[in-house]
Amino acid sequence: MHHRIVVSILILFLSCCFVANICVAAPSPLTGKIIVIDPGHGGNDNGAVANGVREANVNLAVGLKIRDKLLATGATVILTRSRDVSLELKARVDLAKATDADIFVSIHANSFPNQETSGVISFYQSGRPNNLAASIQEALVKESGAIDKGVRTENFYVMRENDITAALIEIGFLTNAPEALRLTNDVYQSKVAEGITRGINNYLQSRL
Numbered sequence: 109m110h111h112r113i114v115v116s117i118l119i120l121f122l123s124c125c126f127v128a129n130i131c132v133a134a135p136s137p138l139t140g141k142i143i144v145i146d147p148g149h150g151g152n153d154n155g156a157v158a159n160g161v162r163e164a165n166v167n168l169a170v171g172l173k174i175r176d177k178l179l180a181t182g183a184t185v186i187l188t189r190s191r192d193v194s195l196e197l198k199a200r201v202d203l204a205k206a207t208d209a210d211i212f213v214s215i216h217a218n219s220f221p222n223q224e225t226s227g228v229i230s231f232y233q234s235g236r237p238n239n240l241a242a243s244i245q246e247a248l249v250k251e252s253g254a255i256d257k258g259v260r261t262e263n264f265y266v267m268r269e270n271d272i273t274a275a276l277i278e279i280g281f282l283t284n285a286p287e288a289l290r291l292t293n294d295v296y297q298s299k300v301a302e303g304i305t306r307g308i309n310n311y312l313q314s315r316l
């Protein structure tokens with residue numbers, strides 16, 4: 109008798125979830141997806157330094173914000189570093205392999221001799237599909253309002269050595285004074301993080 113009641117309640121609960129889609133226990137679309145976010149450089153590796161801004165710091169600040177936003181989508185998020193520590197490129201890729209991750213997104217900021225140059229670029233490994241990079245670039249440009257410098261192919265270690273789909277995002281030019289200033293701003297960093305998160309979300313949802 110008790111067993112029947114339990115089964116009835118369970119059926120009622122599941123029907124309710126199915127029909128009304130208001131089930132508390134219903135998994136979000138990205139539940140079970142494992143995403144590696146890789147804030148570039150760190151520790152004794154500053155990355156680019158210009159206009160008083162250190163790339164390693166900007167990458168980490170934005171990476172932490174992406175993690176928080178992605179966690180809210182139900183995904184599992186792994187940061188290659190969550191502090192200002194040195195980390196070899198191989199260790200970053202090995203982490204993705206060890207955790208059986210679905211995608212890998214590396215965060216960087218750019219530098220260029222021409223100080224007028226600004227904007228965002230999303231890279232993908234040459235010879236492989238560009239879908240993840242393209243999805244991130246589209247959402248990132250939309251959310252941040254930054255100049256769209258395109259989706260480009262490259263041969264970066266963290267993309268090449270990963271077996272999974274990977275992208276490397278250049279979130280702006282530190283050699284451009286206004287963009288360097290924006291990239292240290294908490295509100296702007298959140299917009300950049302929101303754009304990258306939406307791009308990742310759109311990419312993964314399109315593949316479900």
Ligand SMILES: [Zn+2]
Binds near residue numbers: 148149156217
């Ligand atoms: Zn970099």
